[in-house]
Amino acid sequence: MSLKESYERIKQMVESPESFEIVEQVETYRSFWRPIQVNVILLAESHVYTNQEDFLEWSYGKNPTYRGRLVRFVYCLGYGENLVRISSNPGTPQFWKILYSCIHPCEQDIALATAEESRSVASRRKHHRYQ
16 A cells, blocks of 8 residues: 555544645655664654644755754654744653663763754764664
8 A cells, every 4th residue: 555545544543644745745754764674673652643734844054964854753853953944842841861872871871961962863873774
């Protein structure tokens, strides 16, 4: 079943679904960051409803890897950053802290990992194999 077919079926069951354009962007990020080999699976909610008004362009520069449309999804590098003006963009620091702990021994509470250290995991995630 295609993404569009799945969306159309779910749309009939949900009161106020996101637009298909938002769903496609979430799938684009998910597919891009999907590792070749999966060694660790983290089961958790990773996507939060995105309003159409917040579905804005963001960019860290000219590299196409670091730009896109904002969706409230852990794989969207713009989520939680001050790259666009929206009502609330808290991001998902808990995911970055968990991912950080997968490749760094944590003797202290994981909440002490800095945001910069935690986000740096994103740039290495696709190339690093979690063991």
